Amino acid sequence: MPEGAKPLVRLNLALQGGGSHGALTWGVLDALLEDGHWVLDGISGTSAGAMNAVAVAHGFAQAAHQHKDPVEAHAAGCTLARETLMRLWEGVGTLGSLMWGAPLAAANPLLGMMTQWLSPYQTNPLDINPLRRLLEREVDFDLLCKARGAAAQHSPKVFVCATNVRTGRGEIFSGPRLSADAVMASACLPLLFKAVEIDGEHYWDGGYSGNPALHPLIYQTETSDILLVQINPIEHRGLPDTAPEIMERMNEVTFNASLLAELRAIEFVRRLLAEGKLDARRYKSVRMHRIDGGAVLAPFGADSKTRADLPFVRKLFALGREQGQQWLAEHRQSVGLRPTIQIADNA
Numbered sequence: 001m002p003e004g005a006k007p008l009v010r011l012n013l014a015l016q017g018g019g020s021h022g023a024l025t026w027g028v029l030d031a032l033l034e035d036g037h038w039v040l041d042g043i044s045g046t047s048a049g050a051m052n053a054v055a056v057a058h059g060f061a062q063a064a065h066q067h068k069d070p071v072e073a074h075a076a077g078c079t080l081a082r083e084t085l086m087r088l089w090e091g092v093g094t095l096g097s098l099m100w101g102a103p104l105a106a107a108n109p110l111l112g113m114m115t116q117w118l119s120p121y122q123t124n125p126l127d128i129n130p131l132r133r134l135l136e137r138e139v140d141f142d143l144l145c146k147a148r149g150a151a152a153q154h155s156p157k158v159f160v161c162a163t164n165v166r167t168g169r170g171e172i173f174s175g176p177r178l179s180a181d182a183v184m185a186s187a188c189l190p191l192l193f194k195a196v197e198i199d200g201e202h203y204w205d206g207g208y209s210g211n212p213a214l215h216p217l218i219y220q221t222e223t224s225d226i227l228l229v230q231i232n233p234i235e236h237r238g239l240p241d242t243a244p245e246i247m248e249r250m251n252e253v254t255f256n257a258s259l260l261a262e263l264r265a266i267e268f269v270r271r272l273l274a275e276g277k278l279d280a281r282r283y284k285s286v287r288m289h290r291i292d293g294g295a296v297l298a299p300f301g302a303d304s305k306t307r308a309d310l311p312f313v314r315k316l317f318a319l320g321r322e323q324g325q326q327w328l329a330e331h332r333q334s335v336g337l338r339p340t341i342q343i344a345d346n347a
Helices: 019-035 049-067 070-098 104-106 109-114 130-138 139-148 148-154 180-186 215-218 241-272 294-300 304-306 309-335
Strands: 009-015 036-043 157-164 170-173 195-199 202-203 225-230 288-292
Touching: 009 019, 009 049, 019 036, 019 049, 019 070, 019 109, 019 294, 019 304, 036 049, 036 170, 036 215, 036 294, 049 070, 049 130, 049 139, 049 157, 070 130, 070 309, 130 180, 157 180, 157 215, 170 180, 180 195, 180 202, 241 304, 288 309, 294 309
Parallel strands: 009 036, 009 225, 036 157, 225 288
Antiparallel strands: 157 170, 157 202, 195 202
8 A cells, every 4th residue: 555545444335216216326436446444355235236236246246257366357357437427327318217217107107007907917008118238238247256366355246136026035136146137136126127037036126126136245245334325205294195105205214114124233233243142243333324315315206216317317426426525524534434324223
């Protein structure tokens, strides 16, 4: 490390899904990567969070392939990850509403109404989803699986959550199982797209079972600090009284349920460890941190999750950068020492 340089600090990331609102997470990640002082040990992502996770990992995998020196690989990885994220989300903005809504419904309002009564197996029999082509163009999944060696020590492990339709359980795709199919499964809204088949099983959006899943970061990495980038609000001011508002709040509650359960478990273990009732050699005391994008995104309304025009995507990116820079200014020194959110107050 060059003389006078700040030491690198290890950190895990947990990235929520939420349609085009994932562009706010892009901005947060851009701020962290620009800062350059974080070794991302693991990244857990769901839906749009999974897209962001594999884009970051792709940048570091490229750097590991190009540089044998770990310090050079880390610096290059930060740059390449930022570039991959930018290309991915600029591509989302170019595709616009076709990205997050049913393709045929977006092109024909009448078909949009029909999705209330017809399944995607009827309205979208060819399973058209422009996200797949964009994802495969920007992320080399073979390279992700091949990133090895000393220079790859700063390459993050990626954990993508999808929901098994048959069992209803969340399944984590990582390592050799990490693929474009896994990311598409994690982002598969069942009323818009056909279930994604992987190894004979079918999967829907991971938000139903882990948005995002925290347990892989706890059990499969050495790092104790987790930064949660949350874009689905936990609390909702006011009583939803229209059908769309009620449906959106139901979705928020559903998509946050598994996360809140894991947060409660983390707090429970921390308390027992502090009281000396658990063996610290067997249990990890996890330090949680959070960037809460819910309040920032609230003024845009629920419908904006399916809005993906380029000006809107760039606006969310700018807001995310502000949130990321603010978190760095306020909480950087706490990482490795103490949690910066009171889980009991939020879970």
